Amino acid sequence: xxxxxxxxxxxxxxxxxxxxxxxxxxxxxxxxxxxxxxxxxxxxxxxxxxxxxxxxxxxxxxxxxxxxxxxxxxxxxxxxxxxxxxxxxxxxxxxxxxxxxxxxxxxxxxxxxxxx
Amino acid sequence: xxxxxxxxxxxxxxxxxxxxxxxxxxxxxxxxxxxxxxxxxxxxxxxxxxxxxxxxxxxxxxxxxxxxxxxxxxxxxxxxxxxxxxxxxxxxxxxxxxxxxxxxxxxxxxx
Numbered sequence: 001x002x003x004x005x006x007x008x009x010x011x012x013x014x015x016x017x018x019x020x021x022x023x024x025x026x027x028x029x030x031x032x033x034x035x036x037x038x039x040x041x042x043x044x045x046x047x048x049x050x051x052x053x054x055x056x057x058x059x060x061x062x063x064x065x066x067x068x069x070x071x072x073x074x075x076x077x078x079x080x081x082x083x084x085x086x087x088x089x090x091x092x093x094x095x096x097x098x099x100x101x102x103x104x105x106x107x108x109x110x111x112x113x114x115x116x
Numbered sequence: 117x118x119x120x121x122x123x124x125x126x127x128x129x130x131x132x133x134x135x136x137x138x139x140x141x142x143x144x145x146x147x148x149x150x151x152x153x154x155x156x157x158x159x160x161x162x163x164x165x166x167x168x169x170x171x172x173x174x175x176x177x178x179x180x181x182x183x184x185x186x187x188x189x190x191x192x193x194x195x196x197x198x199x200x201x202x203x204x205x206x207x208x209x210x211x212x213x214x215x216x217x218x219x220x221x222x223x224x225x226x227x
Contacts, residue, residue, distance in 0.1 A: 033213070033214065033215070035217075041219065042204070042217045042218060042219040042220060043160065043204065043206075043217040045214040045216065048212070048213055048214055055212075055213070056212050056213070056214060059214070091160070093215075095213070103148035103150070103165070103208040103213065104150070104162060104165055105215060106162060107152075107159040107160045108159060109158070110158075110159045
């Protein structure tokens, strides 16, 4: 029973390049969330998606960041023209569609993005 | 006002003792509360969820919720060196599904 999968685990990009982070939710889960954790800071919500829909993107920076969760394939968080301040750990979490335990989210191993 | 606050600094406890962690939240409508454990360099791991006032026990962990005081706590009994980690309090914000996290409390269990 595979958990939440993320790849790559580590990603190095030069300033100005694009970063693509992928997340496959747990089997049977249809809700995906992206969080960012900066060094010495807490986890910050970025976006909540269901298949083919962005439900809440209130935590997403207005520029350069986008997310999708297509009908087929993993959810993707895309960061265009990366800057040093984007260096962080990006975590994906998933939850089941019918929440008997409301709100329980299970996290993937994260992608550690380093911008040089 | 922060949505979730964990104000205590690092907590050092001797092996076998009880570690006590506290958390307050600002959204009075919140109904779902969680504790996650995060080892250094790893992802958060869900260890407790609590939805009703009172205590909930799971093994050596006890979560306590007081909605009137907007307060959640976590007790770790018989602390073990493997409990050394950062513990994150998280709350589902009323009206949506996103988790709001506190900054976390680092626990160090001294053998």
